[in-house]
Amino acid sequence: MLGAVGACGGQSSTDPVIDDEVTTPPFDPGDPPPETGQDFHLMFDGSDDRVLVPWDASFPTEVFTAAAWIKLTIPNGRAAIIARGEDDNSFNLSWQMYVQRGGFLEVMLEASNEDNYCYPNNDCVPQGTCESGDMFVADGEWHHVTVTRDGGGTLVIYVDAEERARCEGTGVPSSNNRQFLSVGATHGTIGPPPGGVEPPTWFFPGEIDDPAMWSRPLSFVEVQALHDTGVDVNSDGLQGYWSFNEGQGQTVFDRSPAANHGYRGADPAEDPADPAWIG
Numbered sequence: 001m002l003g004a005v006g007a008c009g010g011q012s013s014t015d016p017v018i019d020d021e022v023t024t025p026p027f028d029p030g031d032p033p034p035e036t037g038q039d040f041h042l043m044f045d046g047s048d049d050r051v052l053v054p055w056d057a058s059f060p061t062e063v064f065t066a067a068a069w070i071k072l073t074i075p076n077g078r079a080a081i082i083a084r085g086e087d088d089n090s091f092n093l094s095w096q097m098y099v100q101r102g103g104f105l106e107v108m109l110e111a112s113n114e115d116n117y118c119y120p121n122n123d124c125v126p127q128g129t130c131e132s133g134d135m136f137v138a139d140g141e142w143h144h145v146t147v148t149r150d151g152g153g154t155l156v157i158y159v160d161a162e163e164r165a166r167c168e169g170t171g172v173p174s175s176n177n178r179q180f181l182s183v184g185a186t187h188g189t190i191g192p193p194p195g196g197v198e199p200p201t202w203f204f205p206g207e208i209d210d211p212a213m214w215s216r217p218l219s220f221v222e223v224q225a226l227h228d229t230g231v232d233v234n235s236d237g238l239q240g241y242w243s244f245n246e247g248q249g250q251t252v253f254d255r256s257p258a259a260n261h262g263y264r265g266a267d268p269a270e271d272p273a274d275p276a277w278i279g
């Protein structure tokens with residue numbers, strides 16, 4: 001990457017060729033079309049399906065809310081819902097929400113020193129203290145799941161707008177992360193793997209709708225409103241909201257002002273990792 005900087009390599013300043021521009025895959029979805037008025041969502045096969053959103057500086061890190069509707073039965077392994085997964089270079093993830101073996105909702109953070117924290121069980125690197133109730137979400141019915149983390153390190157997990165876990169003094173998510181945001185998968189949790197690139201993993205076997213994220217912790221009242229009436233696109237701090245209502249094509253448009261548009265599967269063309277539209 002450094003070798004592409006002409007000023008350091010003694011190249012002419014008029015040289016227009018930058019390696020990064022040649023190798024970056026094209027993804028230019030344009031402006032979002034109007035909502036269809038029909039409510040679609042996506043079905044993930046649990047094998048390789050995912051939605052990817054190219055990294056953007058607007059992705060929230062230390063202070064955030066992430067939420068989604070999910071429907072699944074007990075997965076064979078961990079099943080990622082929405083994730084800022086492991087970066088290919090720093091080997092730091094920032095945060096990820098997933099369903100643990102047994103069907104229990106869990107959130108993992110990772111600090112810049114590569115310590116991983118798992119909440120509410122606090123059974124990875126222990127950090128802070130937690131109280132929790134019933135985290136089971138894998139009964140084949142739709143559930144709304146939300147995690148919030150504030151600047152004081154308090155992390156709260158909600159299921160169906162009920163507070164199910166509260167952790168104080170949690171670890172600080174790493175900002176050293178330019179990995180794609182993923183829905184229905186994450187990127188590797190322990191780096192570096194052979195080859196130095198973190199592959200997608202923890203594929204979600206089931207249905208997901210309305211993933212969203214904010215750069216602030218939503219309040220309990222706001223989480224209730226989110227559950228009852230959906231995402232308010234004018235909500236302060238909204239950095240991504242994918243309604244999945246397109247019902248066709250590859251692009252999943254971010255309906256928030258952040259315009260963090262993504263696509264189905266491993267790339268913006270049709271591919272075997274595309275989750276299926278469900279009307």
Ligand SMILES: [Ca+2]
Pocket residue numbers: 039040041209210243244245
């Ligand atoms: Ca939808």
Ligand SMILES: [Ca+2]
Pocket residue numbers: 086091092093110114189190191
């Ligand atoms: Ca890591």
Ligand SMILES: [Ca+2]
Pocket residue numbers: 250263264265266267268269270271273274
């Ligand atoms: Ca695709």
Ligand SMILES: [Ca+2]
Pocket residue numbers: 045047048049272273274
């Ligand atoms: Ca597939």
